Amino acid sequence: MDIQALAKDIPAQGEQSLEGIDFITNGDQYLTFMLGDEQFAIDILCVEEIRSWEQPTRIPNAPNHVKGVINMRGVIVPIIDLRIKFGVGENSYSVSTVVIVLTIEVEHDSKTIGFVVDAVSDVLNAEEDEIKKSPAFGGSIPPEFIIGLVNLEDAVVTLLNAEALHKIEKHQPNEGIQL
Amino acid sequence: MSINLSQFLPTFLEESNEGLETMESGLLNLQNADDESIHSIFRAAHSIKGGAGTFGFKQVTEFTHLVETLLDEMRDGRREVFKSDIEILLESVDCIRLLIEADRREVSCEDESIARVSNLLDQSLNLGAESDNKSDEQEISSTSEIEHWVIDFTPEHHLVQTGNDPIFLFNALNDLGDVKVTCFTDNVPAFSDFEPEELYLRWQIELSSPDTTEADIREVFEWVEDECQLEIHLLSVGRGSEQNANSDIEVSSEDIDSAKESIPTVSKDEAPIASAAINKPEPTAKAKQEVSSIRVGVDKVDSLINLVGELVITQSMLSELGNDFDLSKVEKLTSGLDQLLQNTKELQESVMRIRMLPISFAFNRFPRLIHDLSIKTGKEIELVIKGEQTELDKTVMEQIGDPLVHLVRNAVDHGIESKDVRIANGKNAKGKISLDAYHMGGSIVIEINDDGGGINRQAVLNKAVEKGVVEPNATLTDAQVFDLIFEPGFSTASEVTDISGRGVGMDVVKKNIQSLGGRIQVESEPGKGSCFKVNLPLTLAILDGQLVRVGTEVFIIPLISIVESLQAKTDLINSVSGNMVLYRLREDNVPVLPIYQLFNLDADNVEIDNSLLVVVESDGQKVGLMVDDLLAQQQVVIKSLKDNYQQVDGISGATILGDGSVALILDIPGMISMALKQAQIAQKKAASPTIEEVV
Numbered sequence: 052m053d054i055q056a057l058a059k060d061i062p063a064q065g066e067q068s069l070e071g072i073d074f075i076t077n078g079d080q081y082l083t084f085m086l087g088d089e090q091f092a093i094d095i096l097c098v099e100e101i102r103s104w105e106q107p108t109r110i111p112n113a114p115n116h117v118k119g120v121i122n123m124r125g126v127i128v129p130i131i132d133l134r135i136k137f138g139v140g141e142n143s144y145s146v147s148t149v150v151i152v153l154t155i156e157v158e159h160d161s162k163t164i165g166f167v168v169d170a171v172s173d174v175l176n177a178e179e180d181e182i183k184k185s186p187a188f189g190g191s192i193p194p195e196f197i198i199g200l201v202n203l204e205d206a207v208v209t210l211l212n213a214e215a216l217h218k219i220e221k222h223q224p225n226e227g228i229q230l
Numbered sequence: 231m232s233i234n235l236s237q238f239l240p241t242f243l244e245e246s247n248e249g250l251e252t253m254e255s256g257l258l259n260l261q262n263a264d265d266e267s268i269h270s271i272f273r274a275a276h277s278i279k280g281g282a283g284t285f286g287f288k289q290v291t292e293f294t295h296l297v298e299t300l301l302d303e304m305r306d307g308r309r310e311v312f313k314s315d316i317e318i319l320l321e322s323v324d325c326i327r328l329l330i331e332a333d334r335r336e337v338s339c340e341d342e343s344i345a346r347v348s349n350l351l352d353q354s355l356n357l358g359a360e361s362d363n364k365s366d367e368q369e370i371s372s373t374s375e376i377e378h379w380v381i382d383f384t385p386e387h388h389l390v391q392t393g394n395d396p397i398f399l400f401n402a403l404n405d406l407g408d409v410k411v412t413c414f415t416d417n418v419p420a421f422s423d424f425e426p427e428e429l430y431l432r433w434q435i436e437l438s439s440p441d442t443t444e445a446d447i448r449e450v451f452e453w454v455e456d457e458c459q460l461e462i463h464l465l466s467v468g469r470g471s472e473q474n475a476n477s478d479i480e481v482s483s484e485d486i487d488s489a490k491e492s493i494p495t496v497s498k499d500e501a502p503i504a505s506a507a508i509n510k511p512e513p514t515a516k517a518k519q520e521v522s523s524i525r526v527g528v529d530k531v532d533s534l535i536n537l538v539g540e541l542v543i544t545q546s547m548l549s550e551l552g553n554d555f556d557l558s559k560v561e562k563l564t565s566g567l568d569q570l571l572q573n574t575k576e577l578q579e580s581v582m583r584i585r586m587l588p589i590s591f592a593f594n595r596f597p598r599l600i601h602d603l604s605i606k607t608g609k610e611i612e613l614v615i616k617g618e619q620t621e622l623d624k625t626v627m628e629q630i631g632d633p634l635v636h637l638v639r640n641a642v643d644h645g646i647e648s649k650d651v652r653i654a655n656g657k658n659a660k661g662k663i664s665l666d667a668y669h670m671g672g673s674i675v676i677e678i679n680d681d682g683g684g685i686n687r688q689a690v691l692n693k694a695v696e697k698g699v700v701e702p703n704a705t706l707t708d709a710q711v712f713d714l715i716f717e718p719g720f721s722t723a724s725e726v727t728d729i730s731g732r733g734v735g736m737d738v739v740k741k742n743i744q745s746l747g748g749r750i751q752v753e754s755e756p757g758k759g760s761c762f763k764v765n766l767p768l769t770l771a772i773l774d775g776q777l778v779r780v781g782t783e784v785f786i787i788p789l790i791s792i793v794e795s796l797q798a799k800t801d802l803i804n805s806v807s808g809n810m811v812l813y814r815l816r817e818d819n820v821p822v823l824p825i826y827q828l829f830n831l832d833a834d835n836v837e838i839d840n841s842l843l844v845v846v847e848s849d850g851q852k853v854g855l856m857v858d859d860l861l862a863q864q865q866v867v868i869k870s871l872k873d874n875y876q877q878v879d880g881i882s883g884a885t886i887l888g889d890g891s892v893a894l895i896l897d898i899p900g901m902i903s904m905a906l907k908q909a910q911i912a913q914k915k916a917a918s919p920t921i922e923e924v925v
Contacts, residue, residue, distance in 0.1 A: 108892040109783060110871075110878055111829030120875065120894075122886045129875040162874045 087140020407439020
């Protein structure tokens with residue numbers, strides 16, 4: 052009686068949770084975040100953790116967008132300000148400023164790098180056919196960093212290429228030596 | 231069931247390396263031979279041969295077999311131990327090393343030394359064999375006795391599970407003489423009780439052979455002794471028919487003949503290969519160094535386990551305390567935290583100790599080296615080694631070997647005088663070189679002393695002037711003069727020998743030691759000898775550092791490169807040759823390098839007057855680093871910046887301070903070259919407008 056009623060409930064609960072899973076498995080997942088007023092997204096599987104902003108130890112003669120290094124559980128992690136790198140938004144540091152720490156693997160070479168962003172917003176599901184090519188009409192972000200664009204309601208989200216971010220700090224090696 | 235043998239290969243390589251070292255040190259001590267050392271040499275050779283056989287290292291097996299035969303004869307007292315034999319055996323140790331490397335890479339080793347040494351071994355063996363043969367013949371003619379042995383071999387049921395196969399034993403017996411094997415199946419149980427992995431058979435073996443002793447037979451069964459019942463009976467001598475005995479003699483003498491023939495043919499085959507050989511052994515010798523595992527003493531592991539146990543106890547104590555905490559328990563908390571601190575420290579030390587090996591690993595090669603060199607140079611040299619239990623990080627150990635070898639060779643060649651000169655100078659004819667290792671502070675010091683002629687100060691100076699390194703009228707201290715021998719291309723040896731004297735080397739030695747974060751000093755007294763002191767950090771993972779502050783940033787200067795720290799006095803600061811700032815430090819003029827300028831930082835203090843200078847030295851160049859404040863001195867764990875970022879000029883790595891923040895470790899040589907580059911750019915900028923003006 053009671054038990055039977057319970058037994059009836061169980062599949063019902065299962066269906067509910069399955070619905071949830073369905074929504075998860077629908078396409079790849081991306082973590083969206085804000086740089087200024089623009090929305091960006093990055094493959095969620097790369098995300099190691101999200102930390103609040105803390106003043107890193109500065110690296111001498113580093114390019115402007117490399118803020119320094121921090122200690123993340125014994126690992127030295129460089130911090131890169133994406134806003135400066137991409138020329139989007141203002142580089143002010145407030146309580147809501149966060150650092151997304153990504154572990155990016157390219158050909159057995161794994162790097163853990165923290166990226167400063169204005170805010171982390173949501174998780175976005177995007178199937179491959181939803182990702183549209185980014186038109187090459189200017190924009191301050193070099194094209195190799197962009198996978199494509201995804202429409203999210205009225206807004207447009209730029210999907211960033213994690214593998215390109217892997218080499219981000221090597222892009223202008225001479226930038227630092229300005230005498 | 232097939233076993234993937236390749237997984238055991240590294241172990242075999244390591245063990246055979248150890249075996250070769252055992253052989254080498256045993257051989258060097260063999261002159262004053264006791265029985266045990268020849269046995270241990272033999273055992274080492276035997277297990278190398280066995281292991282090589284298992285892995286299909288044919289070249290090694292064949293060669294080692296010759297060595298083993300020679301050793302076997304020595305072991306049985308059938309051959310006297312001559313000095314020449316020891317030389318051959320020492321050379322064959324080198325050959326086995328080459329061959330193992332060659333077999334590992336599955337190439338055939340075409341080094342002329344192999345063929346030469348195996349020829350020598352053959353000759354030596356043949357000499358012995360001839361005398362053996364004679365004595366055999368004598369024995370045969372006088373006694374002509376054939377001994378018949380009956381061996382009852384009842385293995386335990388689990389014999390095959392330990393990897394022993396009776397067929398190998400029978401084959402081995404077959405080598406001793408004629409064998410007749412009878413198998414008894416009476417112990418085989420009913421099929422229902424039959425365990426497929428057990429051995430139920432027993433054997434009776436009849437062995438007839440001319441000169442086999444019970445010990446020989448026992449040796450065959452050595453490996454299975456504990457796992458079987460073995461009864462060996464000698465039947466009455468010469469039982470069997472006379473004919474039978476005769477035929478046996480024929481067989482055995484034929485064996486000897488064929489053996490004698492086969493050995494020279496092997497070497498004949500090898501000879502042409504050797505003459506055509508171009509392959510040099512150098513690369514193989516280098517590849518050998520990449521050993522990737524560490525053998526750790528059980529005591530070290532036990533102490534680790536103990537510490538981890540304590541750590542767990544402390545942790546549970548603290549978490550229990552945390553469960554219901556009030557202020558009355560603060561004292562308990564502090565003591566708990568103290569305990570945790572203690573545990574963590576000990577644990578860190580223990581883990582570090584795992585990487586530490588006694589320096590005897592690096593010193594082991596020197597008895598052999600001295601032995602070889604004293605033959606080559608004709609100088610009699612005694613080697614004294616002290617402090618070989620001093621422990622050193624494995625990485626440092628691997629990299630310090632070659633520089634040490636170079637220093638020892640130098641001591642033999644340049645340091646120790648020839649016998650006649652020594653006697654003429656009233657010294658002991660036998661030169662003495664001593665190696666000493668000890669801990670001092672956070673570093674290890676290795677001293678290489680010789681009681682030779684010392685460094686000729688005037689000769690070094692003359693050479694330096696000739697090379698233009700030093701101004702002709704410069705006055706230099708002894709230490710400065712002796713430091714000159716580390717200049718590239720510097721050799722005062724009047725003759726170039728094949729040991730040293732080409733002037734390549736001392737600069738490399740110095741560079742290698744510096745790349746390990748160490749330094750080298752020379753002391754020398756004419757007529758009394760020289761002393762090279764190598765100062766090395768205990769480990770590459772931890773560094774003694776001086777924390778300094780520049781503006782808001784904290785940097786770490788490696789303590790080993792600091793000469794002194796001082797407050798700059800205004801009257802000692804000189805601005806010369808167009809804005810180059812020098813600080814007068816006694817006789818030296820030290821260029822001042824403001825860190826804030828080099829690294830583009832905001833510093834509290836940008837004036838040199840009264841600023842704090844940390845005088846550091848790299849490659850003989852002293853520089854005064856201008857800092858805002860001197861903070862604590864402490865040991866720091868070195869972390870790489872390159873792992874997640876990239877190499878940064880002037881920074882050798884990073885570390886994590888007590889408060890969890892990151893501090894960067896300064897790379898002194900890197901900073902100096904950075905400053906030089908900046909100066910060059912500035913000079914070019916300064917030079918170009920003047921050219922325009924001229925135009």
